[in-house]
Amino acid sequence: MGVYIALSPLLILVLGGCGLMLAEAFGRFSEDGGDEGPSSELSLGSAVCLLAAALMAMGLWIKGPETIEGFQKVAPYLILDRFTLFFTMVTCLGGALASLLAGGYLPEHKLDRGEFYSLLMFSTIGCVVLAASGDLLSLFLGLETMSLGVYALTGFRRGSTRSTEAALKYFLLGSFAAALLLYGGALLYGATGHTDLVGIGKALAADQGLPWPMVIFGFAMILVGLAFKVSAVPFHMWAPDAYEGAPTPAMTFMAVAVKSAAFAMMLRLLVHSFSSPGFTSWGSGWPPVLAFLAVLSMTVANLVAGRQESVKRMLAYSSVAHAGYVLVGVVSMTRLGDEAQASVLLYLLAYTVSTAGALGSLILIGSRGAEAVSYEDLAGIGRRHPAAALAMSFFLLSLAGVPPSAGFFAKMYVFRGAIGAGYYWLAIIGLLNSVLGAYYYLRVMVYMYMREPAPGAPVAVPMRSGLVTAALVLSALFVIVLGVLPGSGLSMALQAVARG
Numbered sequence: 001m002g003v004y005i006a007l008s009p010l011l012i013l014v015l016g017g018c019g020l021m022l023a024e025a026f027g028r029f030s031e032d033g034g035d036e037g038p039s040s041e042l043s044l045g046s047a048v049c050l051l052a053a054a055l056m057a058m059g060l061w062i063k064g065p066e067t068i069e070g071f072q073k074v075a076p077y078l079i080l081d082r083f084t085l086f087f088t089m090v091t092c093l094g095g096a097l098a099s100l101l102a103g104g105y106l107p108e109h110k111l112d113r114g115e116f117y118s119l120l121m122f123s124t125i126g127c128v129v130l131a132a133s134g135d136l137l138s139l140f141l142g143l144e145t146m147s148l149g150v151y152a153l154t155g156f157r158r159g160s161t162r163s164t165e166a167a168l169k170y171f172l173l174g175s176f177a178a179a180l181l182l183y184g185g186a187l188l189y190g191a192t193g194h195t196d197l198v199g200i201g202k203a204l205a206a207d208q209g210l211p212w213p214m215v216i217f218g219f220a221m222i223l224v225g226l227a228f229k230v231s232a233v234p235f236h237m238w239a240p241d242a243y244e245g246a247p248t249p250a251m252t253f254m255a256v257a258v259k260s261a262a263f264a265m266m267l268r269l270l271v272h273s274f275s276s277p278g279f280t281s282w283g284s285g286w287p288p289v290l291a292f293l294a295v296l297s298m299t300v301a302n303l304v305a306g307r308q309e310s311v312k313r314m315l316a317y318s319s320v321a322h323a324g325y326v327l328v329g330v331v332s333m334t335r336l337g338d339e340a341q342a343s344v345l346l347y348l349l350a351y352t353v354s355t356a357g358a359l360g361s362l363i364l365i366g367s368r369g370a371e372a373v374s375y376e377d378l379a380g381i382g383r384r385h386p387a388a389a390l391a392m393s394f395f396l397l398s399l400a401g402v403p404p405s406a407g408f409f410a411k412m413y414v415f416r417g418a419i420g421a422g423y424y425w426l427a428i429i430g431l432l433n434s435v436l437g438a439y440y441y442l443r444v445m446v447y448m449y450m451r452e453p454a455p456g457a458p459v460a461v462p463m464r465s466g467l468v469t470a471a472l473v474l475s476a477l478f479v480i481v482l483g484v485l486p487g488s489g490l491s492m493a494l495q496a497v498a499r500g
Contacts, residue, residue, distance in 0.1 A: 005060075024042060046095075108367055134196060223289065252355070267344065298430060306436070347410040382445075400437060
């Protein structure tokens, strides 16, 4: 019984996903796309299941997973620890917010098809499995479960050539990255005789006549696959097209839950398998590679984001830049340990609620035929619809790292970790990029409050949706709480990464 209790968040998601499939198949909904369409019920149903899984994870956190009898029965395939519970809460929260946003967005834009929620639920299951995986086999299963659903969500707008192109590009490149991870894992198994991450780490640390060319080549392939999944430059080219082509709720899920699960996978691999001195040294290990990717991701993405005219595309490049900030914390782990790793977890939580809020505000600002796509579409929104503009400004300021928001403290802890680890130059580059990134966030506010639409230009018209409003309120509460009590969030993250 203990193992079922430990697996209860995952079981809730599985049962919820199956229930949504049955409800969508046998339920009776009106076909007018209004409030009686499938989204009004299925959106709430999926959000309730996801939040129930998150609350169950919180309950297990409070009780302590180590106190549950039999919680290790699924090891090493699934590791049921506080790290897993933390990412279960983050990914389920991101999925619930995306589900609520879809409940308003899909009917408004005549995309009200119930399979969206089943795909989202099963992709979230993949995210949770990915965060919990302690073996290359379960890791690959979680990765594919997550990815296949996201590919379908990207192409959910069937009549759009842009959406179809984005889905095809994401599928092809994502499959290539998954193949690299799989082949790299196969090489590591051939070299060490282990598929479990801890066993691989012990074999590499022991160094008993291992074929090191095979190990290095396998590790390089895994590192490239990981860089693709977290959308780090130069492996990011799929992200802007996929994010822009996908429906905005699907983009929200990809930007928050998928990215968080990908970083959880990266942390598991680096901490459990590649933490020996040879791999963590600056001269021969992965820190300089990830530092280079962090600098590239922050700088290139911020420069390109500032030149975009599409707000969705700007937020897509913003997501790439935030991956660079997170990588700063990952690099700092080699010298600072748990404190730097905890800053990564806190950053991902703050990023999740801030990004979901920003994309939810973008959904709220535009209705069918009068969407908020470009900066010009937002002109004058602050005067005509102050509540929608205020919501957008609030979340953009958090993404920019303006105090006392959640985003500010998340960046502060990451850069403080870099300084504590002795990577002063990396912290300085990160700070300069934060200033650079503030430009395109503030540019949105300039258009909303200080510009008026040109004569005859399209004007965004806000929609009305209680589900979208609920998602924004929930996101805002998390941003405020993390901004007011940042120490509590960091303390929770420290408990998540503590070992032994």
